Amino acid sequence: MRLLNLILAVSLLSCTTDPLPVEPDNGTTEKKDEKGQETPADPQKPGTTVGKTLVIWYSFTGNSRTIASALCSHITADSLEILPAEAGLDYAANNYAIGSSLIAAIRENPSSASSYPAVKDVQVSFDKYDTIIIVTPLWWSQMAAPMQSFLFKSASKMAGKTIGLIVTSASSGISGVEQDAKRLVPQGKFLSESLWIRSSQVSKAKDLTAQWYDKMITPQSGEQSMKVKITAGGKSFTADIEDSETGKAFLGKLPLTLEMSELNGNEKYCYGVSLPKNDRHYDSIQAGDLMLYSGNCIVLFYGSAGGYSYTRIGKLASTSGLSEALGNGNVSVKFERL
Ligand SMILES: Cc1cc2nc3c(=O)[nH]c(=O)nc-3n(C[C@H](O)[C@H](O)[C@H](O)COP(=O)(O)O)c2cc1C
Structure with a gap:
């Protein structure tokens, strides 16, 4: 494994094992592409080739961290953790009040930068990467707000890249998160299948990520697959x-x-x-x-x-x-x- 954190020290986030809020998939989620103009690139089918890979992850309670680490033990990739600018916020406190209001603000006005919570600034040389794997939790059937912030800012640099999506939730389906990813990075070449790992399956993250990755990705020609x-x-x-x-x-x-x-x-x-x-x-x-x-x-x-x-x-x-x-x-x- 070559797990290279491109950013500052990893902050320890507070953990919660409380019952989780579950919102039905057919809720009030805005599903339309707010930008409305860009045509998404064709999805990448299983067997697509891969060059240098970056795994980008955000985690509040540690599941996405475990998943990203499991994936990075199977592939050669750099990894980048997204951190909220304001450390120590408990997004689950008071019946998930903070997390809920962050998602509501984005839903209200997804095309405005001011709707997205600030995340720590990181310099990423996107030119180095052909493939980006996003590992994110689901919040209220959407992509967790800090990951949305990062993608909103970085979309233009991710245009044309092969993008894979791994989502963890307690139980809600991930279609809303897939739509967020495509709305935020409209020019990304998304793998045709995302990976959904429920909180209860995180202990199997190594097998699940390896099977998904091996199904979706074939090493670039010239690279000797073993x-x-x-x-x-x-x-x-x-x-x-x-x-x-x-x-x-x-x-x-x-x-x-x-x-x-x-x-x-x-x-x-x-x-x-x-x-x-x-x-x-x-x-x-x-x-x-x-x-x-x-x-x-x-x-x-x-x-x-x-x-x-x-x-x-x-x-x-x-x-x-x-x-x-x-x-x-x-x-x-x-x-x-x-
Ligand atoms: C603010 C917030 C909202 C959440 N909303 C949902 C939800 O609507 N449905 C669901 O199944 N899980 C929901 N969850 C649970 C997380 O998606 C799940 O625990 C995930 O595995 C956490 O990943 P992490 O440990 O990387 O943060 C929510 C968690 C938080 C903090």
């Missing part, structure tokens, strides 16, 4: 392949569909794929480990094991649903490059 898609039992998984002679040789053989045999209730294996080996003894092997045994046998573990010599080929990013997908018996498994 990821593979593994499909079995109708479900797909992403594995990171080792940057080693073995890993590269394995990538060179893809796509491969292997009829893998069941063994010990924790692994599927298939002989007949010869790769350069560099064995070492493993005391502990985990579900998701993709190994080479004896120089010519591919082994995919879906349970823990240990005590044998292997060469590591790679590792699955997430093993959720893996044992169900592989099933109890022999199984056909497809490996392909991402």
Whole structure:
């Protein structure tokens, strides 16, 4: 991870675990583009390429911070935290009075700079970035006010960039936040699918952000992807392949569909794929480990094991649903490059 804070020290914001206000999606939200003139760029479909990436995040109670950090552990990106100019405000106090009035002011007059709360000034070299991922909480079915302020000020510099949106809320749907993002950055090339992470799912942020990112983004041509898609039992998984002679040789053989045999209730294996080996003894092997045994046998573990010599080929990013997908018996498994 290369997590580079481009700005001042991170301020510790007060936390709240109080019941959260939930506003219906079909509320009074202004959905029309107030600027009314600019044509949004075409949405970016899954598989779009990515150059240098900036992750911009704002967080009041810490969820967006966790999500941004999880994403940055999966990709190479710089990161930028947006901070309100006035520190220490409790947007949730008095039944969310401050947060509510900030959102109301923006809804009232979204095209006026004076509607947006001040945020700390930061200098961002947007020219360096092709892709920007925005990570923001939802407030009253809209984008949190400080993130709106930043985007309002920075819109012209974000024109033409590929933009991804990750939104966290307690339960409200995120369509209002998507509309805010497109209103605020009308010339952004938005990814066709945003990622919604409910507060209750934040503990799974690593898996959720990795799956969304890998689905939406393909590394720029010329950049060597070390990821593979593994499909079995109708479900797909992403594995990171080792940057080693073995890993590269394995990538060179893809796509491969292997009829893998069941063994010990924790692994599927298939002989007949010869790769350069560099064995070492493993005391502990985990579900998701993709190994080479004896120089010519591919082994995919879906349970823990240990005590044998292997060469590591790679590792699955997430093993959720893996044992169900592989099933109890022999199984056909497809490996392909991402
Ligand atoms: C002022 C305010 C308004 C909120 N409004 C909503 C809402 O309308 N619907 C909802 O599901 N969650 C709402 N929430 C909850 C947050 O969206 C949710 O807790 C989110 O995960 C917080 O992200 P953060 O920890 O990065 O600040 C609100 C929170 C605040 C502070």
